Amino acid sequence: MELRERIAGLMPRAKNDLAELVALKSVADARQFPPEECDKAAQWVLDAFAEVGFTGLRLVETADGSKAVYGERPGPPGAKTVLLYAHYDVQPPLDEDAWNTPVWQLTERDGRWYGRGTADCKGNILMHLTALRAMLASGDDVPVTLKLIVEGSEEQGTGGLEDFVPKNADLLRADTILVCDTGGAAVGRPALTISLRGLANVIVSVEALSSEMHSGMFGGAAPDALAALIHMLSTLRDDRGNTTIQGLDNTQTWSGAPYPTEQFAADAHVLNGESLLGDGTVSDMLWARPALTVLGIDCPPVVGSAAAIQPHAKARLNLRVPPGMDAGHAQDALIAHLKAVAPWGVHVTVEREASGQPFLARTDGPAYTALREAMHEAYGVESTSLGQGGSIPLCNVFHDTFPDAEIILMGVEEPLTLMHAPNESVHPDEIANMALTEALFLQRYGTA
The missing domain is CATH 3.30.70.360 (Alpha-Beta Plaits)
Known part of the structure; x- marks a missing residue:
């Protein structure tokens, strides 16, 4: 497949770009880290999306003082509109002595790329960029209108973008919103997140x-x-x-895909001899x-x-x-x-x-159908539906502001990423496969 080959050829660039982003200590807490680091990360994102044809790019200040990157890439007349979301801010490193590699330096180890933000959520920014670079490499255009919003305070939970969205509804209005801050069931096992606690x-x-x-x-x-x-x-x-x-x-009880007990025990670093909690299945306890x-x-x-x-x-x-x-x-x-x-x-x-509030996605629309087909083609296996214990309050804001839009949660993260913990990492195959998924989705959704 030509798109797959293009993405494979773009992965060295993706690694170099991710290394540049990881080196920026973009923790949105001025008490711990210089705010200039977030400013540099925001400008890096703006410049990168300018190179793939976004116009009207600008930094918009939100109510909590953080800056979000906004831009548009017009599609053909009458085209559907897709809003791409990610965030460039990251969690603090926590105990730096617990890291096996430098916190702010992308380091390859055992096939994974380590460093704060490699998965959550700078890896998703590179997923977007790699998908678009691959689509444009042969001169093909993108058959949808794209909008971009990359925020700078998601990890702090201070609500900057949640305040911005309803006040700027016309700016962000879209048929489909790709919230790229979740991920698969495991490396090579794609999933869409359909519920959030x-x-x-x-x-x-x-x-x-x-x-x-x-x-x-x-x-x-x-x-x-x-x-x-x-x-x-x-x-x-x-x-x-x-x-x-x-x-x-x-x-x-949870009606979606199960979370196997043995896999959860390994993913959660449960000590030998300990029992898991609760009378329900792992999926029940986590997501229901x-x-x-x-x-x-x-x-x-x-x-x-x-x-x-x-x-x-x-x-x-x-x-x-x-x-x-x-x-x-x-x-x-x-x-x-x-x-x-x-x-x-x-x-x-x-x-x-x-x-x-918790969030439950609608999964019966044309965008979900196109996304699941794209995932199947990219990974070679059917995708599953997962819940997530983490909260993304922005999803409810999107739903309330754009009740007719399809909101799809996906991304490069999976249990081994250890996001929010020391030794965060991303598997490069997830960036490649999710970039291919996104590119195939944009092609199919735009021409359906």
Whole structure:
């Protein structure tokens, strides 16, 4: 196939370009990284898409101060419009000592390309570019009108683009939106993400005493804030690990592709001898049921701790909310549960943090049909439908703003990418195969 051969020939360029992007420390948090790094990444994206025929390219500042790259590439008169999405900002490196390769230097190792952002989401930017470069290499035009939006604060969750989209609906309006920030079931196993869990975060604080008190003199009768918090947190899961928040259904099931238990255990780096959580299948637990995670606890560390009863303690909780469940209701239920199970009359306050609704894609439109056919041709195997535990609030904003548009979630990420963790990587075959998928899709969708 000519397109496949062109993409294979373009992969060395894709690697060099991705290396340039990875070298830019584009973490959208000025407290940790210079904002100039994000500015450089945004300009790199703008310049790269100018080379594949996008016009009207500009940096648009969003409400959170981040800059998004916007541009258009007009197609033939009457052509369908496809909006391409990605983000150039990345997660912080976390513990740099845990990395086996330099964080900000693309390094090839065992057939994978390592470095922060190689998969999430700079690899998807290269997927877009490689697809378009391959289509244009022989002088062929793209049979659709393309629009581009590449944001700069997705990982921070500060909502810059979510605010921008409804205010600029005519600018971004499209028949199909390719949200390229997910990926396949495994290397060589393509998938479309059809559901996203929402989230409902809270910070719970417990006050029991006005001061620390000596555990020898007062322990046993005086209420202990840390013990109270531990008791409260223990009620959020049962002995099997099911999330058990009063008022939330934890029996829903997943009807899409299964996630094999052995594969999940390996992907999740589960230690030998441990059991997976919950009464449902892995897919049920990940994509169909609420899931509570304790993100952090404020209490004395072991080193330096004293023989004292703790007067106060605090925890940050993350509740993932599946499709079919309202995030606001789930957050209300979590708050009510925490207050109801607090022991000994301790004082409990709960602060609401971020919340976002789950998303369920429509999969019966012509774009989905064309995309699945393109994936099959590119990979040689049928694609599957997956859910994702992560939240992309922008998808609901797109849906509310453009209710008739098909929203398709795809990309180069797969379980071994370790996105958001040390040693993030991408498999170059996923960039190549997804670039081919995108090119074939644009051809078919534009001429259907």
